[in-house]
Amino acid sequence: MWTYAPFLFALAYAFLMMRFSVWRTKQMLAQQSQPLHDAEISRLTARLAAALEVPEIRVNVFENESVNGLAAPDGQIYLTRGFLARKARGEVNAAELASVIAHELGHVALGHTRRRMIDFTGQNAVFVMLSALLNRFLPVIGIWIANLISTALMARLSRRDEFEADAYAAALLVKAGIGTAPQVSLFRKLTALTGAAGAGTPAWLLSHPRTDDRIAAIEAMTRRWQQI
Numbered sequence: 638m639w640t641y642a643p644f645l646f647a648l649a650y651a652f653l654m655m656r657f658s659v660w661r662t663k664q665m666l667a668q669q670s671q672p673l674h675d676a677e678i679s680r681l682t683a684r685l686a687a688a689l690e691v692p693e694i695r696v697n698v699f700e701n702e703s704v705n706g707l708a709a710p711d712g713q714i715y716l717t718r719g720f721l722a723r724k725a726r727g728e729v730n731a732a733e734l735a736s737v738i739a740h741e742l743g744h745v746a747l748g749h750t751r752r753r754m755i756d757f758t759g760q761n762a763v764f765v766m767l768s769a770l771l772n773r774f775l776p777v778i779g780i781w782i783a784n785l786i787s788t789a790l791m792a793r794l795s796r797r798d799e800f801e802a803d804a805y806a807a808a809l810l811v812k813a814g815i816g817t818a819p820q821v822s823l824f825r826k827l828t829a830l831t832g833a834a835g836a837g838t839p840a841w842l843l844s845h846p847r848t849d850d851r852i853a854a855i856e857a858m859t860r861r862w863q864q865i
Contacts, residue, residue: 666709670697673716675724677731678738681815685739688813696738704830706737708744710751715741723830732819736806739813739820743805749798796846800854807855817859824852 673679673696682694699707699715704723707715716734723729744750807817827848 663710666697666699666707666713666715669700670715671700672696673698673721675721675731678734681731681735681813682738684813684815685735685742685809688809689742694738694742706741708741708750712745712750714738714745728830729823729826730819732815733823733826735815736810736817736820736823739806739809740802742809743802744798747798747801747805749802799845800851803851803855804858807858811859811862817855821852821855824848824855 678696682696686692686694694714697713697715698721699705699717701717702719702722703717704719705717706720707717709715716737720729720734720737724731724734803820807820810817810820825848
């Protein structure tokens with residue numbers, strides 16, 4: 638029993654950290670969001686809902702100036718105020734924001750939110766265990782190496798989820814008659830919209846795939862579907 642005590646402690650600690658993170662996220666979103674009221678986007682989400690055979694798709698506005706879309710742990714979908722401000726300035730359009738909503742719906746439908754919570758627990762457990770092990774032999778840099786390994790593991794899992802959500806969104810947009818063009822055009826704008834975040838970072842440490850890789854994957858899917 639005592640042999641497994643460090644491992645069990647690491648899992649318990651990671652699980653508690655995950656639960657706290659989920660609770661804090663839900664509280665923050667509840668306090669800083671409101672329902673989206675945008676006629677153009679609503680018309681497009683109605684088409685997505687019809688394609689999914691559900692009554693409606695509810696979208697909320699998260700009062701944050703970043704450019705982002707979110708799928709909350711409870712399955713609710715959010716666009717940031719910063720994203721909507723870019724639409725008001727003509728930098729993005731309603732169809733492109735509908736592609737973001739479709740992507741976040743993909744995270745929910747594919748169970749990524751729950752899976753990420755499990756991944757988060759695993760990442761923390763790996764970090765705690767590796768830190769304890771490596772510090773015995775590398776007391777100065779052991780924690781740094783443990784963090785690097787656990788971060789790289791989490792990043793790889795996150796990139797997998799992003800590719801899967803992109804594929805789900807592409808299929809849904811095609812089924813809804815919107816097509817993948819808005820999805821691709823938004824990705825082409827991402828660097829200008831969000832800055833060069835991740836520039837120079839090794840690919841294996843990035844939590845999202847490189848934009849060119851995501852565009853290539855979507856365009857390849859679209860070509861295959863056109864040939865059917």
